[in-house]
Amino acid sequence: MQQTEKPWDSLWINGLLATQEDGYGLIKNGAIASKDGKIAWLGPMEDLRDSPERLAKTVYDLKGHCLTPGLIDCHTHLVYAGNRYYEFELRLQGANYETIARAGGGIQSTVMATRAATEESLLQQSLARAKALLAEGVTTLEIKSGYGLDLETELKMLRVAKRIGEVLPVTVYLTFLGAHALAPEFKNKPDEYIAAVCHDMLPEIVHAGLAQAVDVFCETIAFDLAQAERIFKTAREFGLAVKCHAEQLSDSGSARLAAEYQALSVDHLEYLSESSVEALARSGTVAVLLPGAFYYLREKNIPPVELLRQHKVPMAVATDCNPGTSPVTSLLLMLNMACTLFRLTPEEALAGVTRHAAKALGLDKTHGTLTVGKVADFAIWNVEHPAELVYYVGFNPLVNVVKGGNVCHSRVCGNE
Numbered sequence: 340m341q342q343t344e345k346p347w348d349s350l351w352i353n354g355l356l357a358t359q360e361d362g363y364g365l366i367k368n369g370a371i372a373s374k375d376g377k378i379a380w381l382g383p384m385e386d387l388r389d390s391p392e393r394l395a396k397t398v399y400d401l402k403g404h405c406l407t408p409g410l411i412d413c414h415t416h417l418v419y420a421g422n423r424y425y426e427f428e429l430r431l432q433g434a435n436y437e438t439i440a441r442a443g444g445g446i447q448s449t450v451m452a453t454r455a456a457t458e459e460s461l462l463q464q465s466l467a468r469a470k471a472l473l474a475e476g477v478t479t480l481e482i483k484s485g486y487g488l489d490l491e492t493e494l495k496m497l498r499v500a501k502r503i504g505e506v507l508p509v510t511v512y513l514t515f516l517g518a519h520a521l522a523p524e525f526k527n528k529p530d531e532y533i534a535a536v537c538h539d540m541l542p543e544i545v546h547a548g549l550a551q552a553v554d555v556f557c558e559t560i561a562f563d564l565a566q567a568e569r570i571f572k573t574a575r576e577f578g579l580a581v582k583c584h585a586e587q588l589s590d591s592g593s594a595r596l597a598a599e600y601q602a603l604s605v606d607h608l609e610y611l612s613e614s615s616v617e618a619l620a621r622s623g624t625v626a627v628l629l630p631g632a633f634y635y636l637r638e639k640n641i642p643p644v645e646l647l648r649q650h651k652v653p654m655a656v657a658t659d660c661n662p663g664t665s666p667v668t669s670l671l672l673m674l675n676m677a678c679t680l681f682r683l684t685p686e687e688a689l690a691g692v693t694r695h696a697a698k699a700l701g702l703d704k705t706h707g708t709l710t711v712g713k714v715a716d717f718a719i720w721n722v723e724h725p726a727e728l729v730y731y732v733g734f735n736p737l738v739n740v741v742k743g744g745n746v747c748h749s750r751v752c753g754n755e
């Protein structure tokens with residue numbers, strides 16, 4: 340007699356599940372099943388309706404380890420060439436911003452290095468950083484362009500970002516950040532540069548299918564509100580989502596403006612005002628907090644976490660991995676810093692790299708929680724409780740990663 344087909348592909352048993360659906364969403368002595376890359380079932384072991392071997396083709400024993408959704412880093416600039424260690428050193432020897440700029444430092448040095456790099460070299464340099472993130476349980480990653488500032492290099496960066504998602508077991512979300520800084524060719528002509536971003540670059544990038552969202556750096560040292568609005572308008576015309584680097588060094592009102600364009604997220608927010616918090620609550624925009632840049636720049640003003648809490652604005656946490664102000668490739672360290680520096684609770688910090696990070700990328704229907712029907716992206720940890728992930732500094736308790744139902748042996752594939 341033919342054996343009846345097993346309902347699930349894989350089943351993980353004997354684990355502590357942190358579903359992240361509502362708070363930690365703990366299920367003690369739990370099990371979770373996948374079918375065709377999606378979560379097919381989860382619950383307490385005693386609710387399994389048959390023996391594990393009869394329910395799934397492959398059964399994995401979690402041995403009491405904690406299983407969370409795969410982590411999501413929703414704000415990175417990890418595709419770039421070169422690095423800026425010399426600038427870090429110069430600054431600590433007492434050099435000021437001008438001296439560093441004269442020595443060829445600052446964002447322009449990264450732009451020059453990224454323009455000069457071959458696509459293959461850019462990929463190899465960037466893969467090293469992506470692998471470091473994956474080794475800490477990251478299964479979804481946003482990557483921004485913005486170190487080309489010309490069409491050719493912006494396309495190159497986005498192709499490399501997309502390629503990272505093909506080479507490694509990670510979902511890559513592509514964001515076009517042409518309005519990151521003023522291209523050297525447009526010195527003293529920011530409006531003309533913004534016009535080039537909107538009319539020359541964006542249509543080509545959309546045509547190549549290399550952007551899901553458009554971002555802009557709105558700040559006294561970058562682009563103003565009117566310029567940001569031109570970017571948002573054009574992005575929406577192309578049907579792309581909007582994001583904004585907002586209120587990092589001053590309160591420009593850019594978060595409020597981004598909320599009017601239903602931004603998925605506004606990011607940084609050290610100087611966010613209460614009226615802007617209210618605007619974010621109305622538009623359902625996620626507040627992305629970036630403790631790495633805050634720490635590296637030795638900022639003093641922390642984002643208004645209590646106000647964001649009161650107004651129920653979802654808070655995400657990300658690395659902001661970039662060569663100038665946050666050369667960070669540890670999302671676990673950001674969890675800790677979000678608590679120590681910004682006073683998030685461990686529960687809020689973890690929501691910030693799962694449920695709320697998914698929302699910041701518009702992926703909340705498919706990612707960010709352990710929910711039947713969502714993708715089977717998991718991180719498995721040797722911890723007693725998920726708060727332990729937030730508590731350590733420099734210790735990585737990752738046991739394994741599951742991407743789309745497939746076991747990755749992440750520590751191996753992340754560091755080869």
Ligand SMILES: [Zn+2]
Binds near residue numbers: 659661
């Ligand atoms: Zn950034």
